[in-house]
Amino acid sequence: MGEVSRTLAEARKHGSLSREEERSVTHGDFWVPDAERELYKSALTALNAAGIPYVIAGAYAIYEHTGIYRETKDLDIFVDPTLLVGAMRALKGAGMSARLEQPHWLAKATCGDLFIDIIFGMGNGLAMIDDDWYRFSRPAILAATPVRIAPAEELLWHRLFISERHRQDMADIVHLIVCVGSRMEWKRIVAKTGEHWPLLLAQIQMFDYVYPQHRDGVPRWVREELLDRARADMERERTAELVTRGPIISRFSFTIDVHEWEMKDLREEIVNRALARPLVREIAEAQVWDERSEQVEDFLS
Numbered sequence: 001m002g003e004v005s006r007t008l009a010e011a012r013k014h015g016s017l018s019r020e021e022e023r024s025v026t027h028g029d030f031w032v033p034d035a036e037r038e039l040y041k042s043a044l045t046a047l048n049a050a051g052i053p054y055v056i057a058g059a060y061a062i063y064e065h066t067g068i069y070r071e072t073k074d075l076d077i078f079v080d081p082t083l084l085v086g087a088m089r090a091l092k093g094a095g096m097s098a099r100l101e102q103p104h105w106l107a108k109a110t111c112g113d114l115f116i117d118i119i120f121g122m123g124n125g126l127a128m129i130d131d132d133w134y135r136f137s138r139p140a141i142l143a144a145t146p147v148r149i150a151p152a153e154e155l156l157w158h159r160l161f162i163s164e165r166h167r168q169d170m171a172d173i174v175h176l177i178v179c180v181g182s183r184m185e186w187k188r189i190v191a192k193t194g195e196h197w198p199l200l201l202a203q204i205q206m207f208d209y210v211y212p213q214h215r216d217g218v219p220r221w222v223r224e225e226l227l228d229r230a231r232a233d234m235e236r237e238r239t240a241e242l243v244t245r246g247p248i249i250s251r252f253s254f255t256i257d258v259h260e261w262e263m264k265d266l267r268e269e270i271v272n273r274a275l276a277r278p279l280v281r282e283i284a285e286a287q288v289w290d291e292r293s294e295q296v297e298d299f300l301s
Contacts, residue, residue: 040143043091163253242262245266247268
């Protein structure tokens with residue numbers, strides 16, 4: 001961080017930052033190498049010029065909501081899947097290449113060794129990026145460019161399903177709650193979580209553990225409703241069916257459940273339903289792609 005701060009200080013000393021750059025998160029704690037910053041600026045300018053609605057998620061969004069810095073060279077741009085092809089055309093017009101990694105959720109805009117993730121769904125197939133991400137977003141400046149930052153509610157909900165061995169977003173969730181929980185629209189969070197409410201309850205209990213004296217972030221009615229569901233669920237009749245929802249939150253940690261313990265994989269069923277959507281095939285077949293991953297080619301074959 002010392003070297004980063006000196007670089008920023010030198011730029012300010014010599015007056016080489018524009019007003020927009022001074023306000024930009026990538027010129028504060030998120031000072032990033034020039035090549036990445038210029039790629040971001042080029043991509044965001046192209047999307048803005050094309051009139052493509054999008055939001056910034058990932059570490060930059062967490063920083064905007066919480067002030068917490070986490071070193072990253074990744075930029076996550078979330079777009080409605082119906083706008084994905086147009087977004088990729090705009091990025092290609094800015095000199096980038098378009099690669100489709102997964103037909104139901106992930107594309108990349110690349111420039112040499114650099115890339116930007118363009119996310120239009122959830123990897124587990126549960127949902128596509130919808131209008132709520134943009135409608136409830138907030139303005140910010142990134143790479144000296146006006147952008148919209150993903151809403152805290154959708155960020156929290158999205159992170160409920162990320163629990164890989166190498167990537168666990170519990171800290172992001174509890175930090176969002178402690179920083180902006182009192183301003184969140186919890187009815188939207190509970191409704192969006194739906195049948196996956198145990199994940200939300202678990203993270204609220206984790207929040208209570210991490211911050212034992214802090215109760216303002218979560219309304220009382222949310223706890224009461226989720227605990228009522230938990231009590232009712234204790235009385236639910238169980239069957240002998242071997243089934244796991246583990247892969248919905250971690251593909252890798254629960255591989256043994258499916259391949260050795262022979263449990264029914266609910267993630268696979270959900271992803272297959274997502275892949276069956278006509279829009280997903282339209283995206284995969286679009287002529288905008290310079291490259292398609294092996295998974296996409298298999299899907300199309």
